[in-house]
Amino acid sequence: MNTEVQTTTPEAPKLGEAVRVLLAKPTHDCHDRGVRLVARKFRDAGFEVIFSNFLLPSEIINTAVEEDVQVIGVSTSAGGHMPVFEDLIAGLKENGLEDVILIGGGVIPADDEAVLKDWGVKAVFGPGTTAEDAIDLIRAEFGGPA
Amino acid sequence: MFDERTLAQSREMADKRDAAYDKIVERFGNSAPAAARDPRTHSGLPIKTAYFPHDVAGLDFGQIGAPGQYPFTRGNLAAQYQVMNWANQPVIGYGLPEDTRARMDLLSARGMTGYFGQKFYNLVYDLVSHEGLDPDHAGARGRVGQCGMAVYSKADMARLFDGMDLTKMNVVHITYYQVVPALAQYIAYAEERGVSPDQLRGNSMNWYHQSAYVGMSAFPPENGHRLAVELIAYCAKNMPRWNTTNLFGYGVEEAGGTAVQEIGLMLAYGIDLVRACVQAGLTADEALMRFGFQIAQANDFFEEICKIRALRRLWATTMHEKFGAEDPRAMHVRIHTHTSGACLTAQQPLVNLIRTTLHAFGAALSGVQAMEVSAYDEALSIPTEESATLALRVQQVIQEETNITRVSDPLAGSYFVESLTDQVAQAALELVDKVEAQGGYIAAQQNGWIRREIEDQAERWREEVNSGERRIVGMNCYQAEEAEKAPEIFRVDAEPERVSAERVRALRASRDAARYDKAIKNFLDAAHAFAAKDYHQLGDGELMEAAIEAARADATTGEMMGVMKEALGWRAPHEY
Numbered sequence: 001m002n003t004e005v006q007t008t009t010p011e012a013p014k015l016g017e018a019v020r021v022l023l024a025k026p027t028h029d030c031h032d033r034g035v036r037l038v039a040r041k042f043r044d045a046g047f048e049v050i051f052s053n054f055l056l057p058s059e060i061i062n063t064a065v066e067e068d069v070q071v072i073g074v075s076t077s078a079g080g081h082m083p084v085f086e087d088l089i090a091g092l093k094e095n096g097l098e099d100v101i102l103i104g105g106g107v108i109p110a111d112d113e114a115v116l117k118d119w120g121v122k123a124v125f126g127p128g129t130t131a132e133d134a135i136d137l138i139r140a141e142f143g144g145p146a
Numbered sequence: 147m148f149d150e151r152t153l154a155q156s157r158e159m160a161d162k163r164d165a166a167y168d169k170i171v172e173r174f175g176n177s178a179p180a181a182a183r184d185p186r187t188h189s190g191l192p193i194k195t196a197y198f199p200h201d202v203a204g205l206d207f208g209q210i211g212a213p214g215q216y217p218f219t220r221g222n223l224a225a226q227y228q229v230m231n232w233a234n235q236p237v238i239g240y241g242l243p244e245d246t247r248a249r250m251d252l253l254s255a256r257g258m259t260g261y262f263g264q265k266f267y268n269l270v271y272d273l274v275s276h277e278g279l280d281p282d283h284a285g286a287r288g289r290v291g292q293c294g295m296a297v298y299s300k301a302d303m304a305r306l307f308d309g310m311d312l313t314k315m316n317v318v319h320i321t322y323y324q325v326v327p328a329l330a331q332y333i334a335y336a337e338e339r340g341v342s343p344d345q346l347r348g349n350s351m352n353w354y355h356q357s358a359y360v361g362m363s364a365f366p367p368e369n370g371h372r373l374a375v376e377l378i379a380y381c382a383k384n385m386p387r388w389n390t391t392n393l394f395g396y397g398v399e400e401a402g403g404t405a406v407q408e409i410g411l412m413l414a415y416g417i418d419l420v421r422a423c424v425q426a427g428l429t430a431d432e433a434l435m436r437f438g439f440q441i442a443q444a445n446d447f448f449e450e451i452c453k454i455r456a457l458r459r460l461w462a463t464t465m466h467e468k469f470g471a472e473d474p475r476a477m478h479v480r481i482h483t484h485t486s487g488a489c490l491t492a493q494q495p496l497v498n499l500i501r502t503t504l505h506a507f508g509a510a511l512s513g514v515q516a517m518e519v520s521a522y523d524e525a526l527s528i529p530t531e532e533s534a535t536l537a538l539r540v541q542q543v544i545q546e547e548t549n550i551t552r553v554s555d556p557l558a559g560s561y562f563v564e565s566l567t568d569q570v571a572q573a574a575l576e577l578v579d580k581v582e583a584q585g586g587y588i589a590a591q592q593n594g595w596i597r598r599e600i601e602d603q604a605e606r607w608r609e610e611v612n613s614g615e616r617r618i619v620g621m622n623c624y625q626a627e628e629a630e631k632a633p634e635i636f637r638v639d640a641e642p643e644r645v646s647a648e649r650v651r652a653l654r655a656s657r658d659a660a661r662y663d664k665a666i667k668n669f670l671d672a673a674h675a676f677a678a679k680d681y682h683q684l685g686d687g688e689l690m691e692a693a694i695e696a697a698r699a700d701a702t703t704g705e706m707m708g709v710m711k712e713a714l715g716w717r718a719p720h721e722y
Contacts, residue, residue: 107525
């Protein structure tokens with residue numbers, strides 16, 4: 001598991017206050033321009049962001065447990081996302097992490113998006129959405145400055 | 147370039163015009179667009195609103211030159227498209243090797259032609275191969291045959307190429323970092339067909355440098371650099387017709403970088419690479435002879451054209467002056483244009499056909515050697531048969547109907563184009579100086595500078611789009627009034643996953659186990675030995691020979707990459 005932990009600014013909220021977000025990208029998906037920008041914007045918004053690559057969904061679960069995150073964002077732009085979300089949702093349940101919010105982003109066809117939402121994925125941020133849209137959603141869930 | 151009288155006239159006319167221009171802008175007051183007062187290229191370079199002879203009077207005419215003459219600003223050869231069109235190089239690859247072969251044959255039947263009328267196949271491997279896995283690995287689930295072909299062994303090469311004359315075609319192997327296994331498997335397959343490496347034509351990517359700005363897992367920068375040198379040295383000795391290296395400027399712009407960053411970073415990397423090749427005992431001419439460039443053609447029409455002209459000039463002058471390159475072929479920038487995927491939108495996807503046509507038109511005016519035009523549905527899915535054909539038709543319409551192919555470098559001499567070409571070149575050289583001051587490209591990658599610089603530009607782009615300063619039709623202006631009908635999208639079914647996994651298991655069960663064990667052990671030893679070598683010890687061919695023997699023994703991509711990851715290291719690039 002490859003992780004990179006960083007907070008935006010020295011005056012980021014004290015531990016326990018900042019929303020902790022894990023952003024994950026498949027190791028072989030080179031389309032990381034979007035998710036890296038989202039990581040920057042989340043940090044600017046005061047979230048604590050863990051950015052990671054993953055090969056197996058179980059790695060995301062392990063990091064989510066270790067890092068005690070409240071939000072998991074998976075960015076995928078090269079297909080193969082459905083099995084990842086399927087395994088993730090099962091893994092969250094197994095670990096009693098049902099209250100962790102799962103969001104998706106990247107190139108996810110509309111049909112898949114509908115299925116993912118049925119499965120419990122909170123939102124899918126595809127083309128035409130902004131990092132601010134995702135920030136608003138997370139703040140709506142956990143409070144914080146609008 | 148101009149006599150004094152012409153220059154005086156030029157200045158006088160410009161003053162008059164500029165005064166009139168200012169008056170017009172004044173009249174618009176605050177409603178005048180910001181670009182009317184402060185016009186800039188998409189890279190942020192300041193430009194003027196009209197150009198005159200005196201704007202190019204300071205340029206050295208020798209730096210512009212003639213098509214086919216050093217420094218090749220105006221093109222590599224005296225003839226551009228008059229006797230031979232640029233090669234149509236759509237990227238092909240999905241599903242099983244048989245599926246990919248069917249798409250190859252289809253596009254070939256529809257007129258896809260390479261250099262000298264030869265068959266030309268630009269083949270992309272799937273996500274599983276890119277990761278260096280086999281299709282029966284847990285991490286392969288849902289990804290077999292996605293975004294590329296499920297080819298993992300010499301046996302799969304046979305499924306892809308049987309019945310074709312390998313000596314009469316070009317095969318571009320679009321891998322990520324599984325460069326060595328893919329080439330080794332192709333060589334081992336060709337051997338079985340009675341074709342020796344020196345008869346093979348095609349390309350390896352050899353583009354480990356992209357881990358500076360692309361996010362997928364990779365070898366450590368130093369080891370990627372050494373692998374690049376090793377392959378160049380191997381091919382210089384054994385595969386004279388093989389194009390060794392693809393400088394991946396495209397990825398810079400796709401990651402959010404500017405045109406200036408794209409060519410500046412490619413030049414900076416080229417300097418580091420040739421420096422290392424020279425250390426390994428190659429001459430600059432030997433090292434440089436078979437380099438290619440994959441360059442983006444994005445939205446700023448003129449800047450993208452000038453970028454290409456500037457790159458040709460900078461590359462030739464740098465390689466000649468710094469490393470003593472003499473052979474024109476070693477100084478040529480052979481460009482495979484890939485029209486920008488990042489410029490395409492999911493909204494109103496058919497509009498992308500207009501964008502890609504403009505991109506391709508600009509590339510044609512710049513005199514590139516080959517082109518892949520993105521399909522209009524790329525922001526949605528893998529291209530359908532229909533969209534892939536239309537993308538090919540874009541090239542064919544420009545080639546056959548516009549008559550622009552009659553004249554080499556038709557924009558040369560435009561005050562604006564020559565001035566901007568020089569401006570882009572100067573800005574790129576400044577970037578190269580910054581990289582060199584850090585100890586070269588690999589050093590600037592290791593300290594994170596390259597990634598940060600590009601991310602800054604990606605953020606700027608997003609801010610401009612969000613604020614509406616940068617307008618994208620259908621996205622932040624002229625949006626569709628009604629909900630859009632979802633276009634038909636292409637899906638790869640699950641069958642390739644099952645079949646591929648079965649095939650790889652069958653291969654492991656049926657191959658000569660003793661030969662495999664010996665070969666893979668030998669490859670591991672060679673990889674460890676390679677990791678311990680200094681640059682001056684590279685180029686002995688031991689790593690490639692060991693890889694080819696492993697491929698002969700039916701080693702799979704996952705097995706061979708497993709060896710290389712173990713010996714050389716493998717992590718997310720932001721961790722190095």
